[in-house]
Amino acid sequence: xxxxxxxxxxxxxxKKKQMxxxxxxxxxxxxxxxGHYCAVNNVSFELAKGEVLGFLGPNGAGKSxxxxxxxxxxxxxxxxxxxAGTDLLDHPKQAKRQLGYLPEQPPLYxxxxxxxxxxxxxxxxxxxxxxxxxAVKRAKERCGLDVEGPRLINNLSKGYQQRVGIAQAxxxxxxxxxxxxxxxxxxxIQIREIRxxxxxxxxxxxxxxxTHILPEVQGTCSQVQIIHQGRLVFSxxxxxxxxxxxxxxxxxAFHNAPTVDELRQVTGVTDAQALAEGRFLVDYxxxxxxxxxxxxxxxxxxxxxxxxxxxxxxxQIFVELTxxxxxxxxxxx
Amino acid sequence: xxxAIAGRELKSLFLSPLxxxxxxxVMFILGWIFLVQVDSFSVxxxxxxxxxxxxxxxxxxxxxxxxxxxxxxxxxxxxxxMRLLSEERRARTLGLLFxxxxxxxxxxxxxxxxxxxxxxxxxxxxxxxxxSLLAGTSLDLGxxxxxxxxxxxxxxxxxxxxxxxxxxxxxxxxAAVSTFGMLLLLWIIDWAGTGRPQVGGxxxxxxxxxxxxxxxxxxxxxxxxxxxxxxIVTFLVLSIRRLDxxxxxx
Numbered sequence: 081x082x083x084x085x086x087x088x089x090x091x092x093x094x095k096k097k098q099m100x101x102x103x104x105x106x107x108x109x110x111x112x113x114x115g116h117y118c119a120v121n122n123v124s125f126e127l128a129k130g131e132v133l134g135f136l137g138p139n140g141a142g143k144s145x146x147x148x149x150x151x152x153x154x155x156x157x158x159x160x161x162x163x164a165g166t167d168l169l170d171h172p173k174q175a176k177r178q179l180g181y182l183p184e185q186p187p188l189y190x191x192x193x194x195x196x197x198x199x200x201x202x203x204x205x206x207x208x209x210x211x212x213x214x215a216v217k218r219a220k221e222r223c224g225l226d227v228e229g230p231r232l233i234n235n236l237s238k239g240y241q242q243r244v245g246i247a248q249a250x251x252x253x254x255x256x257x258x259x260x261x262x263x264x265x266x267x268x269i270q271i272r273e274i275r276x277x278x279x280x281x282x283x284x285x286x287x288x289x290x291t292h293i294l295p296e297v298q299g300t301c302s303q304v305q306i307i308h309q310g311r312l313v314f315s316x317x318x319x320x321x322x323x324x325x326x327x328x329x330x331x332x333a334f335h336n337a338p339t340v341d342e343l344r345q346v347t348g349v350t351d352a353q354a355l356a357e358g359r360f361l362v363d364y365x366x367x368x369x370x371x372x373x374x375x376x377x378x379x380x381x382x383x384x385x386x387x388x389x390x391x392x393x394x395x396q397i398f399v400e401l402t403x404x405x406x407x408x409x410x411x412x413x
Numbered sequence: 414x415x416x417a418i419a420g421r422e423l424k425s426l427f428l429s430p431l432x433x434x435x436x437x438x439v440m441f442i443l444g445w446i447f448l449v450q451v452d453s454f455s456v457x458x459x460x461x462x463x464x465x466x467x468x469x470x471x472x473x474x475x476x477x478x479x480x481x482x483x484x485x486x487x488x489x490x491x492x493x494x495m496r497l498l499s500e501e502r503r504a505r506t507l508g509l510l511f512x513x514x515x516x517x518x519x520x521x522x523x524x525x526x527x528x529x530x531x532x533x534x535x536x537x538x539x540x541x542x543x544x545s546l547l548a549g550t551s552l553d554l555g556x557x558x559x560x561x562x563x564x565x566x567x568x569x570x571x572x573x574x575x576x577x578x579x580x581x582x583x584x585x586x587x588a589a590v591s592t593f594g595m596l597l598l599l600w601i602i603d604w605a606g607t608g609r610p611q612v613g614g615x616x617x618x619x620x621x622x623x624x625x626x627x628x629x630x631x632x633x634x635x636x637x638x639x640x641x642x643x644x645i646v647t648f649l650v651l652s653i654r655r656l657d658x659x660x661x662x663x
Contacts, residue, residue, distance in 0.1 A: 113662055151512040155660045173514040187509035189421070191428045203417035204513040248509070 110159035121310035132282035134301030186245025333386035418523025491592035494575025556631035563628030573648035
C-alpha cells in the first residue's frame with residue numbers, strides 16, 4: 081500500500097521532512113549468534129523514506145551480519161524486521177520485493193554481458209516482461225553504464241563491476257537500497273561518482289550503506305549509526321555528529337608571545353598551554369574566546385599571526401565511542 | 414522464477430567450453446560403441462538367426478549401448494553438475510538469489526531443471542543413434558522406449574545427486590569427486606550380499622545398476638521407476654535443507 085506513494089518522484093528538503101514518518105525499515109531487538117559468539121546484540125533502528133543511513137564500524141563489528149539479516153541472507157536468532165510494513169520473516173517474498181541489496185562482493189556472473197545479467201536480475205526480482213527492458217535501461221543510465229550493455233562483465237574494470245552491482249540493486253525500483261561497503265577498492269573519481277549516486281538514490285528511496293570510511297558518512301548520509309562488537313554505540317543525525325566534532329579548543333600563535341598566565345586571564349579561556357615558537361593551545365567552555373583574544377593581542381601588542389579552531393577528527397570520536405567501557409546508545413535528537 | 418534460474422544455468426553451461434567438450438566426447442565414445450555393436454551384429458546375424466528365440470538387433474545393439482551409456486555418463490555427469498551451487502557459493506552470487514523474492518525450493522528446482530534440460534538434450538542426441546537403424550531394419554520400439562526412459566531416469570538421478578553434492582562445498586572439483594564416489598557406490602552396492610539372500614535383496618534394491626538394467630531389458634515396472642523418483646526427491650529435499658542451513662543460526 082505504501083509502495084505506490086513511494087514510487088512517486090519526490091525532491092526537496094521540505095518534502096523530505098513531510099515524509100519522515102514513512103518508515104521503510106523497522107528493526108527491533110535483533111540478535112544473531114554464531115555458536116556462542118554474539119555478532120549482533122540487541123540492535124534496533126528505523127529508516128524513513130528520504131534518509132541515507134550510514135552504518136559505521138570497524139571490521140567484524142556486525143555491519144554485514146545486520147545487513148544480511150535485513151536482506152534475508154541470514155536468519156536472526158531473535159528479533160523482528162519489517163520492510164515497508166511487511167514482516168520479513170513471515171512474508172519473505174513480499175518483503176524482499178521492496179529490497180535492493182549490494183553485498184560486499186558484487187554478485188556478478190562474469191560469463192554474462194551486462195545486459196544479460198541485468199535482464200536475469202530483473203526476472204528474478206519479478207519485473208514483468210513488458211517493463212524489463214525499460215527497467216534495465218533506466219538502471220544502466222543511473223549508474224553510467226549506457227554503453228557497457230553488450231560488454232562481458234568479466235572484462236569490466238572493478239569500478240564498472242561495482243556499478244553493475246549497484247544497477248542490480250536499484251533495477252526493480254525497490255523502496256530500500258542496501259549497499260555494503262559500496263566504494264571499497266575504487267579510485268577517488270569513481271568514489272565521488274558513486275557517492276553522488278547514493279545521495280541521488282536517497283532522494284526517492286531509503287538507503288542504508290555500511291562503511292568504515294568516516295568522511296564517506298559525512299559526505300553522503302543524513303543519519304549515522306556506529307556499531308561496535310554487535311551493539312549500536314551511536315545513533316543520530318550527521319549534523320549532531322558534526323556538532324560533536326567541535327573540540328572547544330583554539331590554536332593561537334604570536335610573534336611577541338605573552339605568558340601562559342596572561343592568556344588564561346582573557347575572558348572565556350579556561351586553560352592555556354604553551355607549545356613551541358610562540359604557539360598556544362587555548363581551551364574554552366561555552367563562549368568562543370577568539371574575538372577577546374584578538375582584541376587583547378591588538379591592545380597588548382602580542383602580534384597575533386595565527387588563530388585556528390581545532391576540530392576533532394571523526395577518527396577520534398570513533399575511537400572514543402568504540403573503546404569506551406560504558407557505551408550507552410544515545411537517544412536520537 | 415524457476416524458469417529464469419534454469420535458463421541462466423543452461424546459458425552459463427553452454428557459454429563454457431566444458432559442456433560442449435563433454436557432449437562431443439560422450440557422443441564420440443558412444444558412436445564408437447554403437448558402430449562396434451552394429452558391426453558385430455552384421456557378422457553374427459546369420460548365426461543368431463538360427464537360434465530359436467535368439468536376440469534381435471534391439472537386444473544386441475541398443476540395450477548394450479544404453480548400458481554403456483549409463484556407465485560413461487556416470488563418469489561425466491559430475492562434471493556438469495559440480496558447478497551448480499558451489500560456483501554460486503564461490504563467486505558469492507548466492508546472495509543475489511537469497512535476497513531476491515525467490516524461495517529456497519525455487520532456487521533448487523531452478524538449478525535442477527537447468528541441469529536436467531542439459532541431460533535431456535544429451536539423451537536426445539544419444540537416441541538418434543538407435544533410431545537411425547530404423548532406416549534399414551525394424552526395431553523393438555517398446556524396448557527402445559523403455560531403454561530411453563531408463564537412461565532419462567538415471568540421468569535425472571545423477572543430476573539430483575550432483576546438485577546435492579554441489580550444495581555442500583565451495584570447490585567444484587570436490588563436488589565432482591564426491592558425486593562420482595557416491596554414484597559409483599550406489600552403482601556397485603549390490604556386489605555386497607551376494608550369496609546371502611536375507612541381505613542381498615536390500616543391497617540390490619539400493620543399487621542403481623540393478624534398477625537400470627531391469628528397465629533396459631524392457632521390463633517397465635513401477636518398483637524401478639519409484640526407486641529413481643525416491644532418490645531424486647531425497648536429494649532435492651536435502652539440497653533445499655542444506656541451502657536453508659546457510660541462513661539459519663547454528
